[in-house]
Structure formats: structure tokens, C-alpha cells
Amino acid sequence: MAERRAADDQLRAVLAAAGASGSWDWDIAADRLFVDTRFADLYGLDARNLADGLPTSAFFGAIHPEDRPRIRIAVAGLLAGAELFSKEFRLVLPSGETIWVHGRGQSHLNASDEPVRFTGLLVDVTERKRTEERLRIAQSAGGIGTFEYSDGFATVSVSQEFCRLLGLHPAERLPVRTINSVLVDGSAQLIPEGTDAAAPKALEGDFLIRRRDDGAERWIARRGEVVREGSGPGYRLLGAIYDVSDAKRTQAQMQALNETLELRVAEALAEKKAYADVIESSPAAVTVLGPGYEILAINRANIDAFEGAFGKRPEVGANFLALFDDLPEHRAQQQAIWTRALAGETFVTVEEFGDRALARRWYEMRFSPLLDRDGLQIGASSTSYDITDRMLAEAQLEQAEDALRQAQKMEAVGQLTGGIAHDFNNLLTIIIGSIDTALRRLEPDADPRLRRSLDNAVTGAERAAALTHRLLAFSRRQALNPRILDVPRLLLGMSDLLSRTITEAIAVAIDVPDDLWQIEADPNQLENAILNLAVNARDAMPAGGQLTIAARSVALDEAAAPDDVEAGEYVAISVADTGVGMDAEMLAKVFDPFFTTKEVGKGTGLGLSMVYGFARQSGGHVTVSSEPGRGTTATILLPRAAADAAVEPVQNQERVALGRADETVLVVEDDDDVRAYTVGALRELNYRTIEAHDGLSALRLLERQDQPITLLLTDVVMPAMSGPELAAAAIELQPGLKILYTSGYTRDTIMQDGRLEAGVELLPKPFTFKTLASKVREVLDQ
């Protein structure tokens, strides 16, 4: 017995050295407990009495009260026949400290399988317990399940978290097949199944599972180690699993994002390429220069334009300014604007470029700085548009605007002139009429100085009338009375007049073919126009020369017709001199009213403009060509008459035509003086005359006429009722009544397109005794 005790002591020493915290030997038969000193230390027992044993109840003495029933039950089990005792429980040490111990024991059976001894070790597992606790918390907090599998067994030792992750009922051991059954795809197994399964090389793997409890599909990662047991084929798997669904999803999203990123990059590149293509094919010239004026980029349009302007094709990398080395002017111009741009300025400028020998073009250039990612300037770019065409169009527009302004000016002058002419001609009528009357009443033996004075007065009044007439002519407000004309005859008739006007130093030639087309024009005005041109020609040849008046039939097509002239058949009457001529600047102004090359006092400046007005009013045109020193040729174009017709003879009556007493003339005139003069003159001409100062009075006289009225002589422009209105009402009262209008300025009331309406007779103011007599006689005799 003592021998055995010694051996036990030895065993205990070994066990103590191995880390056992204490050992016990429960003699079931003797109902005594033997413990070692370390056990006694833990339990706070007196170490001196150990050899005699302790009551078995001492085994439970230091066990934490909460664990004691559990351990009592376990010990009872062992004493009743269980083979193994393996429990973890707490001990309360004499110091008051609580530690965790693992009690591991075994029953010893006698021959009849009855337990006789119960021996075991207490091992301090506090550290391990804490570690386990930490591990448990780590597992549940981290969602990590652990497993341990021994090769050949059908079950796997698992943690609670392991079960939870797979949606299985919590258990400490699970069949391999149960674990693998959660896999969606059975080709790879979480745990090797079957006895023949070879040891896996590694445990790294991701598995798609369907959780057993909620049916959710999840991704589970498996990690761990394959532990070889000795040299045999056996192995153990120690591993952990955790849910990686979120990571997988994120990964999938990342991948999707990555794929779309590629797509977006591709799109961005395509967009960039599109931009590049647009710029490359843009008609705008694009230039990008670096800080040293080196070309960073230049598009095709620019290269082509550059070649067109300078005969060189610039290339990327070349120094931009060096391209202008042989053109110092351009180099300075380019350097000036690019220096601004490279200094960071954003601006727009219009520049003219190009070799003078090649095409010079205008460019609108927009400059902006080129910045890098950090906003630092690394160059400058310009986008230029060729605006030469636009500039030309703008110039043309400006010309058109000038022309419009000119037309408006002419219109204004015309309005003014018309207004003045109306009143002025009334005054002149009175003056001329009164002097006329005075002259006729002058005794033959009167003082010749008196007659000369009156003649001078008439001449002055007639010049005033002519001036008024010219004003109306150039503003195209004169009343034309066109007839079918034979130009050669008209020119022949003018030869007297011309020779009186033109000095002898000038040779006059008239060059007119016999088969010239006829025209329709106002003969007096045409004579006036030709005379005007001839006088101008004379004045251009102070030292003498050749004056040629020619006429030709011309057919103008669209191309040959001057601006504002329709294609068609015309008679061109030209007046050419061999005088000083005019330069282009003067030529551009010849039709302007009051423009004159003559000295102050020598001309009115209305000559050519009057000619122009007459020609335009007659459906024709006037052109003037001249060069300094080479003379001037003015050409009047007048349309050919619609049909050849009998030429009306130009009457030139010298004798005064008298009236008869049975011819009654109703004179309607709002100007009392004019009316008095007119009535006096008619009475002197032997007409019976009644008068009215306005249209309504005239109509009343017409209604109750004592003697039949033969002629209505009426002013055109009158307040309340105009001449034409009166005429219309009078014709209604007395059909067949003859009408003669008189007017200083008709304001278009009796005209159409600048001509008198057909059948309308007009006596222009100012009229003289003679012109009144002949016009009244003419109308009455029709």
C-alpha cells in the first residue's frame, strides 16, 4: 500500500510539472478522498493531513455554489457507472479569487464492472476559458463559425455560429451530409464527404448556400488549415466560415462599376475623338501654341488657309513665329496678338492677313488661355473665322444704306420743293401776268427805259420759274406731257438754240441715224435735258473742243443694262465732250442735287440731277462716264415707244388766240390775286368769265348758270375740294364740260406714274398771257 502511495506521489509530481493544478483519488469503497498538495492549496485544505484522506464531500467544498449541483450530478453519474468525468467548473480559492478548472476523471471498475475508484486531475483553464469566451464573442460578433472535422468521421464538430450561418439548428456536432446539403451547387463540398475523400489541399473557398431556416441565398467563405496527423493518411480540418454575401455583392457591384467604367471611358474617348474630329474638320481655323510659340495643335482648315495666304503648310512642333520670318510685318502682328494670348488674356480681335501677292483675308480671332489640370497656363488657343465675305457684305450693306439715305434725302428735298413750288408759282404767275399786262398797256412812245425795266423784270421772273421747274424736275415731281417723238427732228429743231448757247470755239456735231426708233417723252423736258448736258459740256471745255450729240437705237439685255434699268429697247442720246473730265470721286456725285464743278454763282448744281430726274420719270436712265483729261460722255436712255405712231407736231404758235363772247369760262382759284389776274386776262382775250374761290361756290354757279359754261378752268390744289373732285362733280352736272387744270405743283392728284392722266389738260403755273390764251384755245378747239 505504501508502495503504491509512493508511486502515486511520483505520478502527482509528474502531473504537477505537466501543468496539472491538482489531482484526486476518490476511493469509492472506502468512501475517502485523497488529494495532492496542489489540490489542497486550491481548496484551502490543511496539507499536513492529506495522507489520511478526506471525507468525499470535501471534493465539492471549493466548487462555486452555482456549479456545485451540476458537478454533484456528474459525480453521481460516474459513481453509478459512467466511465468518464469531464466537467468544467469554477473553484473559489482561499484568496477569494475564482478560477475555472477542468476536472477530468475516470472510473476504475472491478471484475464485476462495478466502480471502485474515481481518479482525476484538475487543470486550471481560466486562461482558456477567457480565450474561449473571447473566441465565442469574436465568433458571434464577427459572424465567424468554426468547425473541426476528423477524416473518416461522419460528423463535424461545429460552433453555434457555424450553425447559425448555415441556418441550421444549433448543435455541437453536425453530420457532414447535413452541412453539405445547404450548398446550392453540390459540386464543391464544404466538408469532404465519404471515407475515400482525399485530403483537400487547402480550405480557401467561397460557397453559395441556401440557408436552411429562411431559404436565403448567401455566400459563405471557408478558410482554415489541413492538419496532418502523423505520417498516415489521416487528417483533420480546422477552419472557419463566414458570410461574404455583402462583400460578394459589393464585389459584383464593383465589377459592374468597373465594366461600366470601361464603357464610360470608351464613351469619353469616343466623345473626345468626336471633339477632335469636329475640330479637325471645322471650317474655323484652330491654333494652339505653347509658351514658346511652338505649335501644339493646328487643324486642317487652318493649315489650308495658311497655305492659301502664305504658301506654307505649318506643322505641329514648328515655331509659329518662325513661319513669318520673311514677313516682318506679319511676324510683328502675330507676335503682338499671341503675346497677349500667352499672357493669359481672353479676347476677340479682327485681323487682316495674307501675302499681298496672294489672297488677303480678314479673320475674326478668339483667343483663350490653355490651362492644365491644376489651372496653370500651358499655352493659348485661337479659333479664327474667315470673315472676308462678311466684311464685303457689310460694305455692300453700308453702300445700300447710303443709297437709301440718299433716296430719303431726295424725297425730303422733293417734298420741300413741291411745297415751295406751289406757292412760288402762284406768286410768279401774278408777277409775270402783271408785268405782261403792264407791257401790253405800255404806250408805244413810252420811256424805253421803262420797257427795258419791265423786260428785265419778266426775265428775272422767268428765271425764277425755270429754277422752280428744275427743282421739280430733279425731284421728279414735274408734270410731264409725253408724246411720240422723232428724236432726229427734235435735235434738228434745237440746232439754233444750241448754236446760240455754245461758243464758236466748240465744234458741234450731231450724229443721228435716220432709222432711229421713236420714243415717247415730254419734248420740252427732253430739249431742256439735252440743252443742260450741252451747257455742261461747254463749261467743261473752256478752251474749246468737240461736242458730239449722238443718238442710237440700243437693245439692252439683262447683262448690258445698267443697275435700275430693265432690259429692253431704248434710244440712247449721248452728249460727249473732249473736256477736262472727272475723276471717280466726282463722278459718283454728279447726280447729287446742288453738286457742281462750276464756280460759285455760275450754276445751280441742279442740271444733271434734273436730267436724271426726267430720265427716271420717263422710264429711262442717265449714265455718265468720264476720266480726267479724257472728256465726259453723258447718255440719256429713253424707252422705245410702244408702237410707231404719227408724230405730233410741236406747236409753236406766236399769234395770240382770242376767244368769243359766247364762250364762258368758269375760273376757280383759291388765290385771289391769281384768280383776279386770270379773269382779267381771259376777259382781255374776249372770253365771258365768271369766277369762284372754291369748289362748292363753283358748283353752285354751275347749277344756276344763266349762260352755258363752256370751260372749267380750275386750280388743282385747293382746300376742301380739290380740282379733280370739282371736275368730277361738274361733269356730273354738265356732261361734256371741258376742263383745264392749272397748277404750280400737282402733287400727283392728276398724274399717274409721273404723267398726266389721259385726256387731262394742264396749264402749268406760272403762265403768261400768251400761254394762257393758247392753252385755253387749244382745249376749246378739241
Place this chain on the structure above:
Amino acid sequence: MIPDEIALNELERDALVEIVNIGVGRAAANLRKMIGDQVLLSVPSIEVVSRQRAARLIGERELAGLVAVRQDFTGPFSGRALLIFPETNSLELVRAVTGGALGVDEVLEMEEEALAETGNVILNSCLATMANMLKRSLSMTIPEVLRGDGATLFEVDFASEKQGLVLFLYIDFSVRNHNIRGYIAMLMDLPSLATLKELLDEFIARVVGDDG
């Protein structure tokens, strides 16, 4: 779900686990003697669940058909004990028990008998130990072999409102080099479970005494 009068507290559960552990230990020892190979015993977990839940629990774990050895027991508490294997394990178990000396035909022929005998050893060990520890006696019927799924074995009557209860003991008895695992289930009615609980309390009082 589980009535209070039969719900086990922690200590009662410990006691029952311990008692069953002794029984399983004895069964393992007997099995070891029969098979001659290492038998791994897990500490069983114990649950009192409805028959449906028991059927679901086992269905969750076992996908193939099941084979069971059934023994009815009567005494202070009565019920029906089941030793359940996956069907695929049964031949393996028979082969293990018979030591691999038999041919396939002989194994098939002996299967029922071998299963019944193995089941009898294990169930008897458990139930006898329980009866012994609780100081009562139980009488047992001869073993019977059943096949079917969890619902069949646990006699789940889906039409019935009445729910029988199952004392479900998961005992993993993996046998080295044989893929064998099994379960022990005890189907008991409410009064039997209440009696069991009382007997466990008696046992605890006896073992722990006034110390606890």
C-alpha cells in the same frame, strides 16, 4: 408551446444529460465490444419538442430515408423509444457489427435482425440506466425495425390538433471508419414527461442534497 409543468430547468437538463450519458456510455461500451473498433460519443443534447418539430429537426439533418429501431417502454413514465439511423447507414452498421465477415447477400438477409439487436443494446442501455438512476423500473417490448421519413417515424398527424411531445436526444455515435450516426428519440405524452421531471427532481435532491 411546451407546457411549464414539463419544461426542464437547467439542472434537470444537466441531470437528464448525465443520466443519458451514463446510458450511452454503457451502450457505447457494449457496442465497442460488438464492433471492436473505436466508437466516438458526443455529449448528447436534449430537447423537448413537438413531434412536428422533431420530424423537421431530423429532416433538416438527414436528407435520405431513415431506418429506426423502435421499443415501447412502460413504467412510471411510458412512451416509445426510437434509435434512428439514416437508411444508408444501416448496412454499414450491420457490416460493422458483423465484423465484415459476411457477404452482401448475407448482410441483406441479416440486416433486420442485426439492426434490431444493435438497437436493443443501445436503447436498453439508455433506458435501463435511466430507470436505474431514477430508482424506478421500466419494462420494454421487443425491438421492431421501421423505415420512412421523420414524419412517419414520429407519427406526425398533421390533421390532428393534438400534439404529442418528443424527448429528442441527439447522440452522435460516429464509428471510426464507418459512416454511422444516429439519434435517440423518446416519444412521451404529457403525464409521462411530467413524471420524468418529478423523478429528475428526486434524483437531484438525492445527489445534491441540502448542499445545492
